[in-house]
Amino acid sequence: MSELIVHHLPSAWGLPSVSPFCLKLDTYLRIVGLPFTAVIDKVPFGAPKKKLPYIEHSGRRIGDSTLAIDYLEGEFGVDGNAGLSAGQRAVALALQRLLEENLYWVMVYDRWMVDANWQFFRDIVLGGMPLPVRRLAGPAIRRGIGRRIEGHGLGVHSEREIHAIGIRDLGAVADFLGDEPFLMGDRATTVDAAAYGLLANILLTPVASPVKEAGLARDNLVSYLQRVRDSYFH
Template sequence: MSNIQLDIWRGEWGLASIDLECLKVLTYMKFIGVPVKVHEANNPYFAPKGRLPVMRDGRHVLTTFEEVVDHLKSLHYSTDVHLNTNQAAEASAFTQYLREKLYPAYEYAWWVDEKNYTELTRPAYAKALRIPFNFYYPGKYQNVAKEMIDALYGENTDLKEIEKTIYQEAEKCLATLSDRLGESEYFFGNRPSSFDAIVFAYLAPLVKAPFPNSTLGNHVKGIPNLTRFVGRINQKNFRQVTDEYNRQNSKKQSTGTQADRAAANFPNQTRNKILAAIFAAFAMTGYAFASGMFQELKDFEHSRDYSEMFENEEDDN
């Protein structure tokens, strides 16, 4: 059991992983406390399906959340033992509901929305990849997402209409989730289930990733019990990741603030130096008048030794 290794996409924005499927598996494994070596992969080329996550346990190589859950269950690791038959059926139905209504919106927000893809998704995945794969895989994943949206809504349908429809369906799904959770800590009592890991993996990136077009993320953030749900799981299972992100973020803000202050003070410092120089010039001028320096210079102005005096001073120097 100590030889289990999990390859995932790296984390960002206080998330343990930027990827939905990786976050599902990682959260589930955190719930059950299975010992695992987590590796942030930067090259999915050798992964069985060219995607992450990949869990390896001896000769077992597993690439989907369902495969991981079943394998760990065979090793007597499971979070669902407390669910009765009705709850297990409900969890299964809700999982399918999320796949049909929330997943398309999730994929649209991450990969199809061009502004989000250009400014957030592609840079995040490119950062996680090594050259030259960072030029290939983000575009490949975007094409897969676009093909799925085209298959669901029609290739020639206006994207704005698709976005409106897809987000409306997602909002209904989120409202249903919120009603089901209520004020409970988890969806089925006071213990987490595999379904809680799935919901967290959907919601956490929408809450934490700084989308330029944040329609879906803002809707999630506007549902208090779902945002509290994300916060609780993050705090209990990924506190180290969150704390490290907060430290780094505070450090960046502090560095930025110091740089801003220096930039803001620069004109004032320059102004003060100029004023000081002007004041000094006036002071020296006043002193010169008071000591009769200008009069002395005037006396020498028409003297035959005037030029010679300065020549001699230059020679002395």
């Protein structure tokens, strides 16, 4: 069988990757039990879509965590949503969109745009570049990310509004989880991979934010992250 290789951004802060999407794919592979070899790419420039993660398998390179999952499910016959009804799959997809298409951008804002966080995050995210290049290119890359956050729509808001949006998203996830072990019930499914990838990167890192504080105040979310970690990363 051809080896499955997963390219992801480096680890930091005790997490396998500082990228929510890389950590998502890593978690997904552990949930469905597919063995893989992880390769760390310090920068995303060599990836097929210039973003990480991507996978290599049987001579193919597939960018995007969700498209990689689709490929793996077709190729290996695994199903990260096994046992879920069509209605449950729809709810899981809506939750995944909330996480990946909205709350993710709040995390990006806190890492890149909040000056106190940027002071140390830049060394992590740009750490793959030689120092002189980093000094020259860093401010331009940061401005580019700022434009992307505005393009998404989130970046036109004030910091207070951005944090309120993030706290609402995170609160909805915590409310939905309630006392269940995993988001869709007793077993971890694909949306748990997405949730762990992002929530661990918000709650379990030194990046300061009122969104992180609101998350840490939700006991069920904190124990959920511990449960995923204990189940798949021991």
